[in-house]
Amino acid sequence: MTSVTETAAVRSRPRAxxxxxxxxxxxxxxxxxxxxxxxxxxxxxxxxxxxAPSAVLHALADWVIGLDETTQxxxxxxxxxxxxxxxxxxxxxxxxxxxxxLAGVGIGWSRLIEKGLEPTLQMLRPIPPVSWIPxxxxxxxxxxxxxxxxxxxxxxxxxxxxxxxxxxxxxxNLVRAGAMMGASQRQLLTSIVFPAxxxxxxxxxxxxxGSAWMLTVTAEMVAVxxxxxxVLWDSYYFLRYDIVIAAMISIGLLGYLSDLGIKAxxxxxxxxxxGMTVQGN
Amino acid sequence: MAxxxxxxxxxxxxxxxxxxxxxxxxxxxxxxEANDFVCLLGPSGCGKSTLLNIVAGFEHPTSGVARVxxxxxxxxxxxxxxxxxxxxxMPWLTVIDNVAFHLRLKGVPKHERRARAREFIELVxxxxxxxxxxxELSGGMNQRVGIxxxxxxxxxxxxxxxxxxxxxxxxxxxxxxxLVAIWQRHRCTIIFVTHSVDEALxxxxxxxxxxxxxxxxxxxxxxxxxxxxxxxxPAFNDTKRHVLxxxxxxxxxxVHVS
Numbered sequence: 001m002t003s004v005t006e007t008a009a010v011r012s013r014p015r016a017x018x019x020x021x022x023x024x025x026x027x028x029x030x031x032x033x034x035x036x037x038x039x040x041x042x043x044x045x046x047x048x049x050x051x052a053p054s055a056v057l058h059a060l061a062d063w064v065i066g067l068d069e070t071t072q073x074x075x076x077x078x079x080x081x082x083x084x085x086x087x088x089x090x091x092x093x094x095x096x097x098x099x100x101x102l103a104g105v106g107i108g109w110s111r112l113i114e115k116g117l118e119p120t121l122q123m124l125r126p127i128p129p130v131s132w133i134p135x136x137x138x139x140x141x142x143x144x145x146x147x148x149x150x151x152x153x154x155x156x157x158x159x160x161x162x163x164x165x166x167x168x169x170x171x172x173n174l175v176r177a178g179a180m181m182g183a184s185q186r187q188l189l190t191s192i193v194f195p196a197x198x199x200x201x202x203x204x205x206x207x208x209x210g211s212a213w214m215l216t217v218t219a220e221m222v223a224v225x226x227x228x229x230x231v232l233w234d235s236y237y238f239l240r241y242d243i244v245i246a247a248m249i250s251i252g253l254l255g256y257l258s259d260l261g262i263k264a265x266x267x268x269x270x271x272x273x274x275g276m277t278v279q280g281n
Numbered sequence: 282m283a284x285x286x287x288x289x290x291x292x293x294x295x296x297x298x299x300x301x302x303x304x305x306x307x308x309x310x311x312x313x314e315a316n317d318f319v320c321l322l323g324p325s326g327c328g329k330s331t332l333l334n335i336v337a338g339f340e341h342p343t344s345g346v347a348r349v350x351x352x353x354x355x356x357x358x359x360x361x362x363x364x365x366x367x368x369x370x371m372p373w374l375t376v377i378d379n380v381a382f383h384l385r386l387k388g389v390p391k392h393e394r395r396a397r398a399r400e401f402i403e404l405v406x407x408x409x410x411x412x413x414x415x416x417e418l419s420g421g422m423n424q425r426v427g428i429x430x431x432x433x434x435x436x437x438x439x440x441x442x443x444x445x446x447x448x449x450x451x452x453x454x455x456x457x458x459x460l461v462a463i464w465q466r467h468r469c470t471i472i473f474v475t476h477s478v479d480e481a482l483x484x485x486x487x488x489x490x491x492x493x494x495x496x497x498x499x500x501x502x503x504x505x506x507x508x509x510x511x512x513x514x515p516a517f518n519d520t521k522r523h524v525l526x527x528x529x530x531x532x533x534x535x536v537h538v539s
Contacts, residue, residue: 021305094401104386142467171369173367175367176337176339176357177371178382178386179338179356179357180337180357180358181359181382181383181430181434182358182387182434183386184386187386191385191386192371195373196373198373270373270375272414273416274374
């Protein structure tokens with residue numbers, strides 16, 4: 001009898017700890033929002049300059065499900081704008097991941113590829129992706145392509161740098177062990193260097209997804225006529241700061257969700273790391 | 282013909298910081314017969330690991346020739362199984378996939394390679410841990426996986442670079458006994474690098490004593506004491522005394538020179 005109670009007590013402990021920390025997490029955001037609401041309603045600043053959280057929420061709700069058309073032509077069209085941005089992010093990010101991983105692992109593994117490719121890439125790297133906007137527009141026009149191009153540039157270098165690092169820091173003895181077991185050069189690359197570089201590659205992918213959202217929004221402000229960034233910039237022209245903030249929240253939320261997605265994939269692929277790092281506990 | 286022949290092996294490493302060459306191995310001549318259990322005994326930094334790496338094909342001699350079964354060694358290969366000082370397992374693979382890695386490289390179908398791997402996992406006493414990752418096992422268990430992985434390739438030669446150095450005394454004794462049992466059953470040639478006189482005498486039937494850097498072969502002692510060896514017996518201690526004297530002469534000689 002006692003043993004049953006004990007087991008139950010042991011089992012419930014971590015859950016209690018989790019709900020407590022979940023509650024603690026909400027304290028700071030709740031205080032910030034409450035303070036903002038009070039400040040906005042105090043009349044210290046004109047309502048049009050600093051919309052209250054309630055107004056932002058209203059605009060966001062109307063934009064998402066179409067309540068009373070406070071967001072005018074955007075009312076009920078959030079999914080269309082979000083989808084437009086998300087598709088650009090994933091096209092550019094996907095392209096950057098594939099090219100970045102291939103080039104990075106190649107550079108990290110082979111001296112020849114390193115000598116051939118690295119100086120050029122390292123010279124392109126310090127150029128801010130945003131400064132490519134003029135060329136992107138004259139090359140690709142005003143549409144999806146320049147945005148995807150910019151997203152690619154922003155996501156490519158974090159993936160590349162981390163893939164290079166991952167491939168370069170592979171334990172030399174693992175490669176020796178592979179050679180001892182009769183692996184060809186190609187097998188060493190695919191069966192040892194690539195999996196060993198994966199933790200580093202995922203670190204790069206997580207940085208890259210953040211850059212990807214940043215650049216999609218930037219591109220949409222200048223070179224595209226749709227998406228969350230376009231709504232944000234367009235609302236700024238019409239002095240609708242509630243919609244501007246609603247757009248900012250949407251971008252933050254989608255960026256956060258994409259990072260969670262990558263983290264979930266990472267958790268599955270790098271399951272072997274569980275118990276190796278503090279994070280694994 | 283000896284299973285492994287080392288002829289006039291010289292190895293120098295360049296030391297770019299000081300702009301000179303460092304002589305690590307100085308004219309090593311050694312013949313190892315098939316099914317010998319050879320222990321390379323020497324102080325740290327004497328080049329015994331370098332010599333092992335040359336036989337493994339990881340390093341190339343600056344001059345001289347190394348042959349296994351008459352063929353010149355120019356690269357690593359699955360005819361020479363290596364057990365590293367650290368287990369050196371693929372951390373992303375489970376025990377069974379680590380042991381079967383050689384078969385995966387050869388394209389053997391999954392069920393077949395897993396069946397083969399199970400045999401060797403049983404041999405090193407790890408049945409029940411097939412689906413654990415290396416990070417979930419102790420150092421001694423991982424080292425057993427490393428041994429199983431080397432044995433599965435059915436190599437002519439097994440090269441071991443202080444594989445038990447990181448283990449506690451008790452685990453080390455167990456592993457040494459198991460290794461001897463495996464060697465007796467499998468009939469393969471083993472080169473085992475160690476800096477411990479006791480370990481060399483427990484394991485080897487041929488003890489090769491190396492000098493301090495630059496590494497030379499000081500002496501070879503044949504030791505055919507029957508197994509299991511009683512490490513407190515007079516016969517064991519006589520040989521131990523002899524080996525220790527050879528080592529001591531070596532170190533006093535260095536002191537006189539310097």
